[in-house]
Amino acid sequence: MKKIILLILIISLIFTIGCWDMVEINQWLFPYSIGIDINPDEGDPYIITISYPNIYGIGKNATQEDRVYVVSTVATSIFQGANQLSTRLQYPFYLKHLRVIVLGHELSKDGKSIRQIIDGINRDFVINKKVRIVSAEGTARDLLLGTLDAKRQEVIEGALFSMLRNDKKTSRYTPQTLTDFIKDTDIGGVALMPRAAQHGEDLKIFGGCIFKDYEFIGHLGETENRAVALMRGLVKEDLIDVPFEGVNLSYSVTSANVKRELIKKENNLGMKINIVIEGTLREYIHEENPTRREGNLLKRMENAIEKVFKEEIDRTLDMLQKKYKADALQIGEYIYKFHPNIWKEVYKDWDEVFSEMEIDVDVKVYIRGKGLVE
Amino acid sequence: MAKENKLSNKQIKALVVSTTVGIGILSLPNRLAIANGNDGWIPLILSGLLIIPIIMAMDKIFQMYPDQDFFSIGREVLGKWLFNIFLVIFFIYLLILMSNIVRNLGELVKAFLLVTTPIEVLIISFILVTSYMARDNIQVIGRAAHFIYPLILGFIIFLIVVTLPDIDFTNMLPVFQSDFSNIPKGMDIAFFSYIGYEVLLFAFPYAEKKENTLRSSLKGLGVVILVYTIIYVLTMAQFGVYSLRRQSFPTLSIVREVDLPGYFVENLDGVVMAFWVLAVFTTMAPFYFASGKVLSNLFNTKDHSLFILPIAPIIYIMSLIPRNLVHLNETLGKYTNYLGLVTIVLMPIIIYFVALFKTRRQSK
Numbered sequence: 001m002k003k004i005i006l007l008i009l010i011i012s013l014i015f016t017i018g019c020w021d022m023v024e025i026n027q028w029l030f031p032y033s034i035g036i037d038i039n040p041d042e043g044d045p046y047i048i049t050i051s052y053p054n055i056y057g058i059g060k061n062a063t064q065e066d067r068v069y070v071v072s073t074v075a076t077s078i079f080q081g082a083n084q085l086s087t088r089l090q091y092p093f094y095l096k097h098l099r100v101i102v103l104g105h106e107l108s109k110d111g112k113s114i115r116q117i118i119d120g121i122n123r124d125f126v127i128n129k130k131v132r133i134v135s136a137e138g139t140a141r142d143l144l145l146g147t148l149d150a151k152r153q154e155v156i157e158g159a160l161f162s163m164l165r166n167d168k169k170t171s172r173y174t175p176q177t178l179t180d181f182i183k184d185t186d187i188g189g190v191a192l193m194p195r196a197a198q199h200g201e202d203l204k205i206f207g208g209c210i211f212k213d214y215e216f217i218g219h220l221g222e223t224e225n226r227a228v229a230l231m232r233g234l235v236k237e238d239l240i241d242v243p244f245e246g247v248n249l250s251y252s253v254t255s256a257n258v259k260r261e262l263i264k265k266e267n268n269l270g271m272k273i274n275i276v277i278e279g280t281l282r283e284y285i286h287e288e289n290p291t292r293r294e295g296n297l298l299k300r301m302e303n304a305i306e307k308v309f310k311e312e313i314d315r316t317l318d319m320l321q322k323k324y325k326a327d328a329l330q331i332g333e334y335i336y337k338f339h340p341n342i343w344k345e346v347y348k349d350w351d352e353v354f355s356e357m358e359i360d361v362d363v364k365v366y367i368r369g370k371g372l373v374e
Numbered sequence: 375m376a377k378e379n380k381l382s383n384k385q386i387k388a389l390v391v392s393t394t395v396g397i398g399i400l401s402l403p404n405r406l407a408i409a410n411g412n413d414g415w416i417p418l419i420l421s422g423l424l425i426i427p428i429i430m431a432m433d434k435i436f437q438m439y440p441d442q443d444f445f446s447i448g449r450e451v452l453g454k455w456l457f458n459i460f461l462v463i464f465f466i467y468l469l470i471l472m473s474n475i476v477r478n479l480g481e482l483v484k485a486f487l488l489v490t491t492p493i494e495v496l497i498i499s500f501i502l503v504t505s506y507m508a509r510d511n512i513q514v515i516g517r518a519a520h521f522i523y524p525l526i527l528g529f530i531i532f533l534i535v536v537t538l539p540d541i542d543f544t545n546m547l548p549v550f551q552s553d554f555s556n557i558p559k560g561m562d563i564a565f566f567s568y569i570g571y572e573v574l575l576f577a578f579p580y581a582e583k584k585e586n587t588l589r590s591s592l593k594g595l596g597v598v599i600l601v602y603t604i605i606y607v608l609t610m611a612q613f614g615v616y617s618l619r620r621q622s623f624p625t626l627s628i629v630r631e632v633d634l635p636g637y638f639v640e641n642l643d644g645v646v647m648a649f650w651v652l653a654v655f656t657t658m659a660p661f662y663f664a665s666g667k668v669l670s671n672l673f674n675t676k677d678h679s680l681f682i683l684p685i686a687p688i689i690y691i692m693s694l695i696p697r698n699l700v701h702l703n704e705t706l707g708k709y710t711n712y713l714g715l716v717t718i719v720l721m722p723i724i725i726y727f728v729a730l731f732k733t734r735r736q737s738k
């Protein structure tokens with residue numbers, strides 16, 4: 001018994017290493033989002049905007065009104081910006097709890113700057129590498145200032161971050177972390193990042209930006225992003241509206257499974273993607289005979305839903321292959337992993353190969369449940 | 375010898391594990407990924423297997439000369455002068471190795487935990503703590519190792535548990551695609567991550583049940599190979615080969631990737647550093663002890679603890695010579711490898727073959 005107590009005591013020592021630098025926790029500022037923009041005027045290249053919670057404005061005995069502060073400065077890098085701002089604020093920043101990085105639209109078009117910024121964040125000892133990245137429609141500064149006005153935001157965690165948590169029940173945008181962004185770029189050269197904009201009183205995150213070699217090349221809309229997510233097998237839950245014999249059918253996806261297969265032809269590569277979607281009906285009104293049980297009816301509904309998905313996917317594929325020549329589906333990664341010999345032949349001009357590729361997508365929709373009423 | 379002065383076989387196994395697992399574990403996957411890409415686990419396992427014959431040779435030496443310690447055997451087999459030269463090289467090797475360890479420890483603790491603490495303070499305090507343990511006998515070190523061994527295993531299990539939800543094992547693919555002529559290069563890196571088994575030279579004579587010692591020390595080696603392979607697989611599956619090549623300390627970075635729902639566990643690098651400092655402590659202490667032993671034998675004194683404290687300033691000064699971590703790996707790291715090859719690979723094998731030759735001739 002004594003031994004066990006001793007052991008517990010000694011092990012507990014490991015967890016008591018908390019104090020660094022003799023600085024009280026309320027003497028640090030913990031930013032949760034940082035925005036970066038190109039500086040249109042003279043001077044240093046970027047505008048760094050930092051938003052952080054005001055700990056005196058939170059809690060029962062709040063002494064100050066503002067709950068979140070947003071400050072910005074002109075600097076050469078995030079770290080330089082944080083450093084410069086500490087001359088204007090009472091306490092220094094500590095970036096360990098940084099959650100979201102917002103890139104301004106103008107900045108996104110500058111591949112070199114993006115690469116530099118991402119390298120800096122990745123190299124830093126303190127910043128958590130799971131930090132989420134989004135691309136603002138306008139400037140990052142406006143977006144962050146917009147979070148101040150957003151009515152229904154959670155104060156401490158930050159509106160942006162809580163929207164970007166992975167477990168969101170939609171595939172209209174796909175959250176992207178820093179490491180995944182780099183990882184996606186590594187092999188296929190293309191990565192996605194959600195877009196964020198102000199939408200009335202609220203913030204809105206939607207769609208995606210296509211980055212090729214860290215450079216912004218085009219937008220994906222909400223439905224296109226869903227199509228990409230479907231083909232990558234990232235969809236967990238979603239809701240889709242389908243016109244069916246004059247009425248609106250609301251179908252909610254509960255699971256989607258993807259199987260990919262490479263088809264090698266003589267001088268062209270082909271890809272077969274099988275998607276199996278399962279879900280339930282949410283809302284349908286069948287005018288003529290509302291309580292008729294009919295296997296055929298469900299079958300027809302399934303076909304209608306399949307058609308909608310198929311159209312979405314075809315439109316997206318066309319856009320990715322012909323317009324952008326960007327492999328956002330990570331087919332390159334698939335070939336690299338499972339067919340390394342083929343990858344060795346094609347990786348040099350992968351963009352061209354991808355745009356010439358025959359991608360055959362097969363969607364199967366099953367209606368597994370139809371709610372409580374007939 | 376009284377019974378309490380013996381090392382149990384469990385302690386020997388723990389000693390092998392905790393001495394070997396140490397400084398390199400943070401950066402090993404990265405260096406292997408640079409050399410061998412996705413197939414870094416091949417040199418890792420191969421070079422682990424290469425250690426087995428060396429450990430067997432060590433065991434044979436002590437079987438041929440029972441009830442003698444490493445120094446008297448060496449002297450008898452190789453002659454006084456030759457063996458003393460080996461001992462001097464051994465001592466220099468230990469010194470460089472230790473300064474390499476403390477500098478690495480200092481740099482990383484400073485970077486990740488104690489940002490404003492001067493590195494000199496970190497190094498001095500670490501040397502002093504280890505010197506306390508190094509003044510004792512191998513039995514005490516064995517007991518300490520036995521105590522820290524489950525913590526190392528616990529750390530690995532902890533690492534698996536926190537990373538598993540996020541991991542994508544297809545990142546391990548494609549296998550067997552890298553250039554196989556690079557495997558010796560990878561083995562060069564991997565082999566020296568197994569430095570530390572030479573502590574058996576000091577531990578074997580004090581083993582409790584000699585007939586099982588070989589088996590338990592090989593078991594210890596097996597645990598080390600397993601630990602390294604698990605860490606390699608985890609980091610590779612988490613990062614993929616391209617990212618892994620960029621992460622200087624993937625074992626630390628991997629816990630920064632942890633993002634479990636409810637995020638009460640996040641930013642776990644402090645915990646990992648704590649485990650790692652413990653692991654480095656049990657690596658450093660046996661080496662420190664060994665260097666004291668070697669000196670006391672060179673100068674023919676009975677007690678090795680006399681030499682422990684005078685060595686401390688030498689380690690301290692040597693550890694501060696390199697300018698930064700890159701320079702450190704280029705200088706001290708390289709010398710450690712070269713000298714290590716002489717002392718922990720060649721020396722046991724030479725002693726073994728000469729001893730074999732001599733005993734055969736005697737029996738004729």
